[in-house]
Amino acid sequence: METVGSFSRKGLVAENTLFFQIEIPQDIKDRFIPGQYVHMEWVTPVAPEEKGDGRDFSIASPPEEWPRLSFATRLTGSAFKKHLEDFPDGTPIRVSGPYGEFTLPSGLEERKWNEPVVLIAGGIGITPFRSILLHALGRFPSVPFFLFTTNRTVKSIPFLDELRNLARNQKNLFLEQIVSKTDIPLPPDLESGILTPDRMFEAIGERAKNGDYYIAGTPSLVSSFSTALEGSHIRHERIHADPFFGYP
Ligand SMILES: Cc1cc2nc3c(=O)[nH]c(=O)nc-3n(C[C@H](O)[C@H](O)[C@H](O)COP(=O)(O)OP(=O)(O)OC[C@H]3O[C@@H](n4cnc5c(N)ncnc54)[C@H](O)[C@@H]3O)c2cc1C
Structure with missing residues (x-):
């Protein structure tokens, strides 16, 4: 699918983290699987970048919200992101996709309580998981979902209250949010430190070995978690990676 949508800014969902939406005319409800991403580029770039005007973004909303697709991004000051901050609502933006295989395993209807789905979000890597969770939590009530997020500070946690x-x-969602630095007094439901496989396994318990593990975030975070999970005897085919190339 390639279409031209209408951009609108929806405010910040964490420090320096913009939530925006694109309304697209083409119905993709039957083709969009939560966890996928689109490629987008401004129809009329104001300051064309050497790096190209396009960027890939995971869709952060479920298919049910079509014609609106939601996204979140860290504001880095790049020309593309400045346009996200400045362009008026209604600015046309070209969208292609959805692409990618970072999607839930099939057969979730028959999945047992001892086969958890484990989602690991490094910072802005939460975006595909927001789509997955909003779509799947209610649909598959017997599947246990474990969401671990890791961020630098409390203020930088995207979608914290949501x-x-x-x-x-949702009784089938277990949430553990970890920050590596304490910027403000730590609320009781957050934890400090470093996320490690052992820390996750402790929360998941016995069934950890039967889980499917999904990791999204910067390429370095995704690669270090994949290696650590394999080192902890999680089978390679159970580890699903979504590196956000473009971040260091
Ligand atoms: C599958 C996927 C999903 C993503 N989802 C999100 C998301 O939900 N939210 C989000 O904030 N970011 C996401 N990204 C990253 C996003 O595409 C941008 O690269 C990132 O936001 C940095 O853009 P920038 O304009 O701030 O940085 P810039 O400084 O302009 O770009 C950083 C550098 O990365 C390079 N680069 C940019 N995109 C790519 C790419 N796709 N592959 C290889 N090199 C690239 C550029 O050439 C440049 O050198 C995703 C990336 C991928 C591949």
Whole structure:
């Protein structure tokens, strides 16, 4: 699918982290699987970049929200991101996709309580998981979902309150949010330190070895978690990686 959508800015969902939406005319409800991404580029770039005007972004909303697709991104000051900050609502933007195989395994209807789905989000890597969770939590109530997020500071955790509410209301979601630096007094439901496989296994318990593991975030975070999980005897085919190339 390639289409021209209408951009609108929706505000910040963490420090320096913009939430925006694109309304697209083409119905992709039957083709878009949560976890996928699109490629987007401005129809009329104001300051063309040497690096190209396009970027890939994971869709952060579920297919049910079509014609609106939601996205979140860290504002880095690049020309593309400046346009996200400045362009008026209604600015046309070309969207192609959705692409990618970072999607849930099939057969979730028959999946047992001891086969968890484990989602590991490094910072802005939460975006595909927001789509996955909003779509799947209610649909597959017997599947246990474990979401681990890791961020530098409390203020930089995207969708903090939304995720808290989701975990409060959905019995099959276990949420652990970890920060490596304490910028403000740590709220009781957050933890400090470094996320490691052992820390996750402790939360997941016995069934950890039967889990499917999904990792999204910077390429370095994704690669170090994949290696660490393999080193902890999680089978290669159970580890699914979504490196956000373009971040260091
Ligand atoms: C599958 C996928 C999903 C992504 N989802 C998100 C998301 O949900 N939110 C988000 O903020 N970012 C996401 N990204 C990263 C995003 O595409 C941008 O690269 C990132 O936001 C940095 O852009 P920038 O304009 O801030 O940085 P810039 O400084 O302009 O770009 C950083 C550098 O990365 C290079 N680069 C940019 N995109 C790519 C690429 N796709 N592959 C290889 N090199 C590249 C550029 O050439 C440049 O040298 C995703 C990337 C991929 C591949």
